[in-house]
Amino acid sequence: MKRSRKISELEIADWHAHYDRGLLNYDNCTKEELRVLAVQRGIPAPAKKTRAEKEAFLRLLHHADDSCTFTKLFNLSPEIRILVYEQCCACFSQEPLIMPTEPPLASICRSPRGEFLPVFYNQCSFRVDLEGAHSRCRPKMETALFFGRLQPSFMARIRKLLIRIRDEDEDGPPDEELAQIERSKDGEGYNLILLPYRNQYVDDDGLPSAAKSIVEQGLRAVMNKVITRTEAAGQFTSTDVYRLSWAMQDIWKHEALQLFVLDDS
Numbered sequence: 001m002k003r004s005r006k007i008s009e010l011e012i013a014d015w016h017a018h019y020d021r022g023l024l025n026y027d028n029c030t031k032e033e034l035r036v037l038a039v040q041r042g043i044p045a046p047a048k049k050t051r052a053e054k055e056a057f058l059r060l061l062h063h064a065d066d067s068c069t070f071t072k073l074f075n076l077s078p079e080i081r082i083l084v085y086e087q088c089c090a091c092f093s094q095e096p097l098i099m100p101t102e103p104p105l106a107s108i109c110r111s112p113r114g115e116f117l118p119v120f121y122n123q124c125s126f127r128v129d130l131e132g133a134h135s136r137c138r139p140k141m142e143t144a145l146f147f148g149r150l151q152p153s154f155m156a157r158i159r160k161l162l163i164r165i166r167d168e169d170e171d172g173p174p175d176e177e178l179a180q181i182e183r184s185k186d187g188e189g190y191n192l193i194l195l196p197y198r199n200q201y202v203d204d205d206g207l208p209s210a211a212k213s214i215v216e217q218g219l220r221a222v223m224n225k226v227i228t229r230t231e232a233a234g235q236f237t238s239t240d241v242y243r244l245s246w247a248m249q250d251i252w253k254h255e256a257l258q259l260f261v262l263d264d265s
Contacts (some may be wrong), residue, residue, distance in 0.1 A: 014062065023065050026058055037061060073112060081112075085119040092120070096127035096162040099146040118157050125160035125180075130245050132165055134261055137249040139241055140166055147238045156235035159183045163219075163244065165197065178248075179219055183227075187234020190223050192216065210256045218251040219244065 018025055026034060034057035038045055043064055046056040073081065088105055103120060106113045128147075129140040139147075147155065163179045180193045194216060196206035207215065222243045227234045252261050 018062075018065070021065075026061055031057065034058070034061065078115075081115060082119065085116045086123060088116070089120050089123040093124045096125040096160075096164075098127045098129060099142040100124075100126075117154060121154045121157035122159055125162055126158055127162045127164055128241055128244060129164050129166050130248055134252060137252060138245050143241065147241045150238065152237065155238055156232065158236050159185070161236070161244075163248075179215070181219070181223060183234060183236070188227060190227060192219060192223065207257075207260065211260065214254045214256045215248075215251055218247040222247050 015025060015027075024037075026037070029037070031054050034054060035045060038057060038060060041061075041064055043060050046053055046060070073084070076084070085105070088103065092100070092103065102117065105116050106120070126146075127143075129143045130137050131140060159182055161181045162177060163181070164177045176197045177195045178197045179195060180191075182191045182193075184190060194212050198206055206212075222240065225243075226236065226240055251257060
């Protein structure tokens with residue numbers, strides 16, 4: 001009976017890394033199949049045929065996977081490159097981003113950076129974190145720094161914002177998402193979705209309809225000006241982040257929401 005080989009933690013981690021990167025798993029390949037793969041990729045075969053030849057091929061192929069480069073990006077047509085950028089951004093667009101660093105593809109050189117970043121900011125959703133539900137509502141530090149430092153041209157590319165109410169009191173409510181705003185591609189319209197916001201004064205049903213109506217009116221007042229103004233019409237600016245927070249500050253003062261305002265003393 002052939003004894004099974006013990007698999008090390010390093011090998012398991014390597015398998016997971018290959019799977020996450022969409023790479024081949026060579027472990028079930030025969031020596032001849034590994035030899036063919038090595039020849040196709042221009043990898044020199046091991047110097048001697050030994051019992052450990054398969055392990056040698058595995059090491060060579062894994063090393064080739066880890067050190068491979070792609071130098072033909074700009075041989076592709078612009079349309080194909082945009083598809084590549086969109087696919088790259090797809091993994092970032094699952095959750096709203098807060099103060100993100102630029103993806104590695106933006107750090108290669110100036111040319112791909114100039115093509116990739118507009119796609120990144122256009123496709124991803126960015127979170128606007130505001131202080132808790134009280135009358136001094138304003139952007140949190142991370143939000144203020146990110147949008148304050150963002151180049152206007154990139155800010156103008158952003159289409160999706162998620163407004164989240166945060167309160168740092170350990171005994172207070174958890175972070176809650178209040179609304180999602182998405183500009184249309186042509187910048188002539190937008191979609192506003194109110195989310196089931198809750199805090200310690202709001203039950204599981206969320207805000208009542210009267211309170212939701214006030215929130216919607218306040219946010220729409222800001223967005224209507226964004227799409228109708230003469231300068232930067234239909235585009236976000238860093239000032240719009242503050243306009244949204246000022247709108248929320250006025251909203252919390254409305255009598256329809258007084259029952260749900262947190263103590264800001």
